[in-house]
Amino acid sequence: MAVVDELIRVEDNGSISFGNYLAEEKKKMPEFKVNSDVYYVKTFSEITRLEKNGKLLLEAVPGAAVHNFVSTDKKSEFSVEGKGDIQITMELEPNSEYRVVVDDFIMGTVKSGLSGKVAFSVDAGANAKTVRLEKM
Numbered sequence: 004m005a006v007v008d009e010l011i012r013v014e015d016n017g018s019i020s021f022g023n024y025l026a027e028e029k030k031k032m033p034e035f036k037v038n039s040d041v042y043y044v045k046t047f048s049e050i051t052r053l054e055k056n057g058k059l060l061l062e063a064v065p066g067a068a069v070h071n072f073v074s075t076d077k078k079s080e081f082s083v084e085g086k087g088d089i090q091i092t093m094e095l096e097p098n099s100e101y102r103v104v105v106d107d108f109i110m111g112t113v114k115s116g117l118s119g120k121v122a123f124s125v126d127a128g129a130n131a132k133t134v135r136l137e138k139m
Contacts, residue, residue, distance in 0.1 A: 006068045011035045011044045011053075018073045022051040024066035024085045048086075059094040059120075067091075067127065077138045084131035092122045096138065104135040112139065 010032045011021040019042070023030060026047040035042040043054040051066040052059070060074060067085035074080075076096060083089060095101065097119040103110040105125055113121040113136075125132050 007070075010046060011042060013037055014071060016071070018071040018081075019053075020068075020070045020072065021053055022046045022063070022066060022068040024048055024051065024068055026066070059092070062092045064090045064092075068131075070131065079136045080134070082131045082133050083125055083127050085127045087126065089125050089127050090122065091125060091134070092120055093136070094119045095121055095136070100139045101136040102139055104137065105132050107133075 006023040006025050007020050008023065010023060010030055011019060014020055021044045023046050029045060029047045032044045035044065040055055045052045046066055048066050049064070051063045051069065053061045061069065061072065063069065063083065063085065065086060067083050067089050070082040072081040079093065095115050097115055097117050100112050100114050101121060102112050103123050110123070113123055115121045125134060
């Protein structure tokens with residue numbers, strides 16, 4: 004896997020890949036349309052952020068490359084790579100509990116508050132990690 008040079012793209016399977024953690028300066032794609040949805044991505048070495056129709060989907064600090072991102076009301080799944088430990092924030096369904104699975108290892112659960120935000124860390128050192136959040 005590698006950074007997404009075009010900042011965001013739709014894969015053949017319909018998933019989305021985005022992010023360039025090697026960029027030294029902020030790069031933005033303010034209007035990337037997929038069907039009736041509008042995505043916004045901001046990425047560089049310090050942060051990668053993806054929004055859909057004005058709502059946060061995923062934010063990674065420091066920046067990351069996210070591949071094959073798919074999110075439904077029951078599950079979110081993607082691969083992430085970057086430099087070391089990455090703090091990930093996602094906006095999911097409010098007041099819900101999610102199981103966090105990294106490379107098929109259950110890391111535990113996270114609970115979303117009224118805003119629906121959850122936060123967790125992934126050590127995405129030398130190899131990309133596959134992350135899955137499952138609504139409980």
